Amino acid sequence: MSETSETSETSDASEKHEPREPLRVGLLGYGLAGSVFHAPLIAATDGLVLDTVSTANPERQAQARAEHPRVRTVATPDEVLDRAADLDLIVVATPNKTHVPLATAALEAGLPVVVDKPLAATAAEADKLATLAEERGLLLSVFQNRRWDNDFRTVRKLVEEGTLGEVWRFESRFERWRPQPKGGWRESGDPAELGGLLYDLGSHLVDQALTLFGPVVSVYAESDIRRPGAEADDDTFLALTHANGVRSHLWMSATAALLGPRFRVLGNQAGYTKHGLDPQEAALREGRRPGAESAEGRESGESGESGKWGVEPKTRWGRLGAGASPRMGGGEPVPTLPGDYPAYYAAIARALREGGAPPVTAGEAAAALRVLEAAKRSAAEGRTVALG
Structure with missing residues (x-):
């Protein structure tokens, strides 16, 4: 996700060495x-x-x-x-x-x-990289930082603790209002660039759905280029059916004049709705760093802007309930767990020193890529695509 670079293949592998400290x-x-x-x-x-x-x-x-x-x-x-x-x-x-x-x-x-992310263009390429890493006895991981978003961590806790009962439907959105394309490789129509929202935001949304609810057996997708001058998909929707029966509806858009909830999760006992975005990306863009919170914020823990890392104010908490409208004040506020992007690299360091699986594996990345490939095929052919 930065400047274009080229490389020649390394002909001979270096001697494998033991990690040092640091x-x-x-x-x-x-x-x-x-x-x-x-x-x-x-x-x-x-x-x-x-x-x-x-x-x-x-x-x-x-x-x-x-x-x-x-x-x-x-x-x-x-x-x-x-x-x-x-x-x-x-x-x-x-x-x-x-x-x-x-x-x-x-x-x-x-x-x-x-x-x-994304690790590769196809699951086959991801599998090939995974095989190479296994043969060399080397760690290979994919940076899926959105697993450590504050709202996703909260949804995962609610699902795993059974607070919602049996989950029937999972709705997840990354929507933006960007009526003018920015250009660059991320919005390029050249297939080799892997531009467009399906591989950009969709990589996160699909990974989160698979993390929560496991393998997908069918994919339906709608993918459009809406904005004048745009070359790659900027308004895409995926409907996934998981092997356990959960249905995931995923939206990714640069053309949403009104933004929907970031999450809406519906179970047979309760539902949870959450608006807004995790504060960590905004903090990083503004130059703030984990571990450098203000003293005032550490004492109050109230503000995601000036307080503890990844913490958001109570006014942004999601709501949990049944038969109620969160927009009308229905349901009960649920404290949002702190976002924790630093946990990813802490887990990488631990895996390198102690062995064991990394926090996100190449196999998990390949599974998400199979869904993304099926989505491309579904959108192009106008049909639901079954996954084996």
């Missing part, structure tokens, strides 16, 4: 994903050090050095991989089309890898 991280890309998400979270994680950043853009190199004074900057991913013996982890935060070749090169260099 673990040294090479970050490929310093665009939105690299600078806003990965670098700050890596720097905030005990036991991880941001060692090297690659970006061909001189301004981004200067930005990286200003934000992380001890970091080394280089122009290409190859220059990072040339130092494989001095590193313990590679993070791929480059444009979607480069994820597979860069992850492959890093694994062949003998390094564990974290890849920003």
Whole structure:
């Protein structure tokens, strides 16, 4: 999710080495994903050090050095991989089309890898990467940070504790009002770029649905290009039927003049509705960092803007009830669990030191990609697609 970069395949794998303390991280890309998400979270994680950043853009190199004074900057991913013996982890935060070749090169260099979502264009490519990582005995994970959104953590707790009873329907939205396309590779119509909302926001929405309710047996999708000048899908809907009978309805749109609830979850005992977005992305974009909360916020714990990391005010809590309208004040407010993006890299560091599965596996990414591929086929053919 940053500047375009190219790489040549690494011909010979480096000697596998044991992780040291602290673990040294090479970050490929310093665009939105690299600078806003990965670098700050890596720097905030005990036991991880941001060692090297690659970006061909001189301004981004200067930005990286200003934000992380001890970091080394280089122009290409190859220059990072040339130092494989001095590193313990590679993070791929480059444009979607480069994820597979860069992850492959890093694994062949003998390094564990974290890849920003989506891992690949297809489930087959994801499976191939997973096989390579397994053969090399290396960690391969996908950065699905939205599993640690405050609202999703709250929904997951309600579902797992049985508060809603048997869940029948799960509604989830990432909607925006952006009537003018921004351009760039994320909105490119070139299939090689993997642009459009299905692979961007849809990667998160599908991952969350699978995390909550398990495998999907059928997919129906509607996908449109609505805005003048747009090249890739900017208004997409998915209807998923899970093997356990739950139906997930997922919306992703840049054309929503009025935004729907972020979540609406309906069970046979109660329902839960939540509006608004997790505060962590906004905080990261504004330069705030985990662990650097204000003293006032630590005392009150009331504000997601000035208080504890990932905490939102009571006025934004979702509501739980049955036969009531949340918009009319019905239902009971449910405290939103704090958002916890730092938990992802803490789990990565733990997996590298102690072994075990990473917080998000390549197999889970492949399962989500099968749904996304089925959605593309469904939208193109106007039919429901069955998954085996």
